[in-house]
Amino acid sequence: MSGGVGGVRPGGRTARTRDAVRRATLAELAERGFDGLTVEAVAARSGVHKTTVYRRWRNAAGLAADALDLAAEESWPLPDTGTVRGDLRAITALVLAGFDDPERGPTARALVAAAVHDPTTGAALHQFLLGRLGQAEAVVERAIGRGELPVGTDPGEVVRTAVGALYYRLFITREPVDAGQATRAADAAVVAARAGVFVRDGD
Template sequence: MTISDGVGRRPGGRSARVRAAVRAATLSELAEKGYTALTVEGVATRSGVHKTTVYRRWGGIDGLIADALEMASEEPWPIPDTGSAAGDLRALARLVLTGFTEAAEAPVSTAFIAAATQSPAVADALRDFFASRHDQAARIVTRAVARGELPDGTDPAEVVRAAVAPLYYRLFVSREPVDATVADRAADAALAAARAGTLGQVGSG
């Protein structure tokens, strides 16, 4: 998922500093303990923010996770720009894969998915997070259309979904092995579908 700790990214007084500190503590606690062991007390201790403040502002662990996702959705994503649709989609799929396989990121990314299956508030925040990522990744497709690599009317979000969905299926449904080869294959399949015109915008033709 490629989510940073957010510290120093949000200017604006004590309230912003408290929010950033609590967000960083939430991510650290998730990385070390996972969703099921996350506690308000642990976040409060790590952040240096009194637990009554945490409860008052975030309500509980689901509020903490949802807010961390909201902050992440507002941050820029390093969208690949290799000069070709094929290279960009492969790099994008590998970027997503890295968020769930690299030791520094995988525990938090996996915890977000686990939390979303149990909390409607986190599920809503996760949906908004992915919507933001899809909006940013859409540049890959709009550039490809402008270069003539993909047909007019191609739906950018659908191409992005098609490129990364097989990774999520293997990671969280079938539990099959997933690596760079699988990521490349998913990206190539999405590109082929887009070139064939099967990922057009609804009502575009």
Template sequence: MAAKSSSSEPGTVRPGGRTARTRAAVRDAVLAGLVEHGYPGLTVEYVAEHSGVHKTTLYRRWGGVDGLVAEALGLAGEDAWTPPDTGTLRGDLRALAHGIVDTFTAPGTAAAPTALIAAAFQSERAAEALRAFHRERFARCGPLIARAVERGEAPAGTDAGAVVRAVSAPLFLRLFITREPVDAAVADEAAEATLAAVAAGAHVTTAG
């Protein structure tokens, strides 16, 4: 948003009612435009037409396309997602990995998150919003690792963000770099490799 740079950061609590409806309409229009045209083809005029929000309001509140994409990421970061709690670290890591695969391969729903990631390669403001989104996601995974430490499945000082990056990295490599197929077996492989690394203390970043 143009008025306050922090307003595009995920996790910020905002009022409901008309403001929430406006933001949701803008987000949906931004995602539709990214899927249809990609970041280079997204315009404020497109968002205005498809959201019902006048373009002068869009410029005033979000400043342009960069701000609109950052807003879409910010709103995504305000969801109610919580990390899995299966009772074991193995189960939690597998559930995380399967969630990533499902998000980026499910027909009809994968296009929008994929388009947001693509936009972050073309806009520094969108990239910062994406980093903020993931920082907040990593923080939500803190209890997952805390439970694993309590059960003796992970050494004290294991960093939740490092663990989530480890389980996600091979999946994103296949999805966005090598364009190899990903499925449940690949997700389980990523989880098992991360589980072994955690047990070996590879992701301990603070003193226990």
């Protein structure tokens, strides 16, 4: 996943500078959204000279994309409850908690909104989500190994079905989402998977 956004992460930057700029970017996104994100504001908040920020990140899209790139490198606490139902419920609860969190939620929503309109941010978000999906597939692979789900089940499709309903409500219909809906989304994915809906063709 690292380096998935071409031209966004030029060499030579120190870890301290990059971390300071990333923290400032996330704070600005939380307060002002992507439309209000500027190089000048990030430079002032981070204490990094504006010329350096322009040279290394170029613009708001570069700042947002690099923040996502760094987030993709961080570990994601995957559940291991012993059942696929429990694991998927934990994953949907984790996704919902991320968007509902008073500190992280506004930033996460701003990045998703920006990805719809900006190709650079969109590419970075795509890579970020693919990385998270790849990690989450492990809970389905474990379930197949335990005999909970049919052999040949596509792990990615199971996870997409579980979390996709949340994203649809949050960003398409813009309806409220609560813990009960997150649980039902996970359960629906489990029922479908057990019925063989996600078994790959030819398996």
